[in-house]
Amino acid sequence: xxxxxxxxxxxxxxxxxxxxxxxxxxxxxxxxxxxxxxxxxxxxxxxxxxxxxxxxxxxxxxxxxxxxxxxxxxxxxxxxxxxxxxxxxxxxxxxxxxxxxxxxxxxxxxxxxxxxxxxxxxxxxxxxxxxxxxxxxxxxxxxxxxxxxxxxxxxxxxxxxxxxxxxxxxxxxxxxxxxxxxxxxxxxxxxxxxxxxxxxxxxxxxxxxxxxxxxxxxxxxxxxxxxxxxxxxxxxxxxxxxxxxxxxxxxxxxxxxxxxxxxxxxxxxxxxxxxxxxxxxxxxxxxxxxxxxxxxxxxxxxxxxxxxxxxxxxxxxxxxxxxxxxxxxxxxxxxxxxxxxxxxxxxxxxxxxxxxxxxxxxxxxxxxxxxxxxxxxxxxxxxxxxxxxxxxx
Numbered sequence: 395x396x397x398x399x400x401x402x403x404x405x406x407x408x409x410x411x412x413x414x415x416x417x418x419x420x421x422x423x424x425x426x427x428x429x430x431x432x433x434x435x436x437x438x439x440x441x442x443x444x445x446x447x448x449x450x451x452x453x454x455x456x457x458x459x460x461x462x463x464x465x466x467x468x469x470x471x472x473x474x475x476x477x478x479x480x481x482x483x484x485x486x487x488x489x490x491x492x493x494x495x496x497x498x499x500x501x502x503x504x505x506x507x508x509x510x511x512x513x514x515x516x517x518x519x520x521x522x523x524x525x526x527x528x529x530x531x532x533x534x535x536x537x538x539x540x541x542x543x544x545x546x547x548x549x550x551x552x553x554x555x556x557x558x559x560x561x562x563x564x565x566x567x568x569x570x571x572x573x574x575x576x577x578x579x580x581x582x583x584x585x586x587x588x589x590x591x592x593x594x595x596x597x598x599x600x601x602x603x604x605x606x607x608x609x610x611x612x613x614x615x616x617x618x619x620x621x622x623x624x625x626x627x628x629x630x631x632x633x634x635x636x637x638x639x640x641x642x643x644x645x646x647x648x649x650x651x652x653x654x655x656x657x658x659x660x661x662x663x664x665x666x667x668x669x670x671x672x673x674x675x676x677x678x679x680x681x682x683x684x685x686x687x688x689x690x691x692x693x694x695x696x697x698x699x700x701x702x703x704x705x706x707x708x709x710x711x712x713x714x715x716x717x718x719x720x721x722x723x724x725x726x727x728x729x730x731x732x733x734x735x736x737x738x739x740x741x742x743x744x745x746x747x748x749x750x751x752x753x754x755x756x757x758x759x760x761x762x763x764x765x766x767x768x769x770x771x772x773x774x775x776x777x778x779x780x781x782x783x784x785x786x787x
Contacts, residue, residue: 479536482536482539482540483535483536483539485539486535486538486539487609489609492538492609492612492613493612495538495539495541496538496612496613496616498541499537499538499541499542499543499575500575502543503543503575503576503577508587509542509543509587510540510542510587510588510589511542511543511544511545511577511582511587511588511589512533512536512537512540512542512543512545512591513545513546513547513579513582513588513589513590513591514530514534514537514544514545514546514547514591515547515550515551515591516529516530516548516551516553517551517552518553519552519553519554520554521553521554522744522763523554523555523570523741523744523745524744524748524762524763524764524766524767526548526553526567527618527763528763528766528767530544530546530567530618531610531614531618533591534574534613534617534618535610535613536591537574538613542589543574543575543577544574544617545573545575545577545578545579545581545582546565546567546571546573547565547567547579548565548566548567549561549562549564549566549579550562553566554737554740554741555570555737555738555740555741556737557737565578565579566741568621569621569623569624569738569741569742570620570621570624570741570742570745571618571619571620571621571624572619572620574617574618575617607766607769607770607774608774611769611770611771611772611773611774614767614770614771614773615771615773618770620749624742624745624746627742627746628746628749628750631709631710631746631750632750632753634710635686635707635708635709635750636684636686636707636753636754640683641680641683641684641755642682642683642684642685642686642707642754642755642756643673643676643680643682643685643686643755643756643757643758644686644688644750644751644752644753644754644756644757644758644768645669645673645685645686645687645688645698645751645757645758645759646688646689646748646751646757646758646759646760646764646765646768647663647664647666647669647687647688647689647694647760648663648689648690648760648762648764648765662784662785663760663761663762663784664760664782664784666697666698667697669758670697670698670701672758672780673685673701673702673758674701676756676778676780680755680756680777680778682755682756683705684705684706684707685698685702685705685706685707686706686707686750686751686754687706687707687708688708688747688748688750688751688768689708690713691713692713695708695713708747709743709746709747709750710743711743711744711746711747712733712739712740712743747764748764748767748768748771749768749771751764751768752767752768752769752771754776755776756776756777756778756779757769757772757776757778757779758779759780759781759782760782761781761782761783761784765781
């Protein structure tokens with residue numbers, strides 16, 4: 395069932411920038427009230443990221459003087475507004491049109507025909523892996539609408555999965571995923587037919603409406619393939635955890651900084667006890683004997699193990715409460731575990747946790763980017779799905 399074009403109407407101009415003076419006034423108010431101090435920190439990061447859009451607009455207006463992206467070595471794309479983005483993507487709401495664009499871009503990637511490349515970038519040091527997945531999803535869909543080859547750049551800008559010395563040298567996206575069409579930054583070069591996306595992603599709202607996950611899953615399944623090393627790791631974890639014949643309810647519980655800091659306009663997360671009660675209420679009906687839990691907190695894992703003794707499954711990973719990290723004040727992506735390649739391993743553990751969640755028989759999900767990605771990966775094959783809808787913070 396296609397999404398009606400008018401569903402986009404209320405999303406127009408979502409990404410319009412506020413003035414710097416309004417930003418300062420807002421921060422002064424928030425910081426002046428101690429109870430809002432945590433939200434002020436989140437708000438600051440959120441608005442600083444949005445300033446990237448303003449920078450892009452300036453570059454476009456001064457394109458006669460600045461016609462190259464200094465980091466990508468490519469011309470900047472004319473910055474589009476949310477309305478322009480919606481107009482470009484709206485035709486893909488028809489399933490037949492979407493499949494045709496997917497087919498055309500994949501055939502273009504394999505052909506010798508001259509190509510336009512769309513380099514996807516984002517400056518978001520505090521964003522997690524599946525936040526990148528959803529923002530990149532928005533950009534990949536835009537590239538499809540324009541018949542361009544998407545290339546994801548998590549190399550030129552700081553992110554949670556690159557150590558300081560790796561910025562500009564390694565593409566963190568390729569640690570976990572293959573490039574959408576097989577072309578990396580080194581393949582693109584300085585071609586005049588290479589365009590860089592705005593720093594700030596378009597809204598992901600059209601792609602996270604629960605009723606249309608299966609519609610958009612075709613994009614994920616065609617352009618978001620795991621890297622060979624990540625796929626091998628996930629498969630080994632899956633075979634270790636879930637044995638043939640097991641009937642499993644997959645649960646994603648998002649705690650830590652998300653629940654403590656309550657980021658503005660993000661979905662409210664359920665309490666662990668509520669999720670446990672929900673699992674107990676459907677376990678027999680859904681004909682499942684085991685519970686797979688995807689979480690960052692050991693205390694949550696232990697609550698489930700106490701409620702379902704001998705029947706709880708989970709990946710091998712580090713837990714943030716094991717090291718006493720204060721995730722009520724700082725994002726968990728700033729936490730460091732005492733091991734080599736920690737930034738890479740945190741991403742790999744999170745990736746395996748969500749990918750295995752997607753392979754369970756049924757699912758109970760707290761609303762967040764990891765849960766949305768799990769539904770994309772699953773492609774509508776869950777026998778039963780329950781997603782909490784408790785409003786936003």
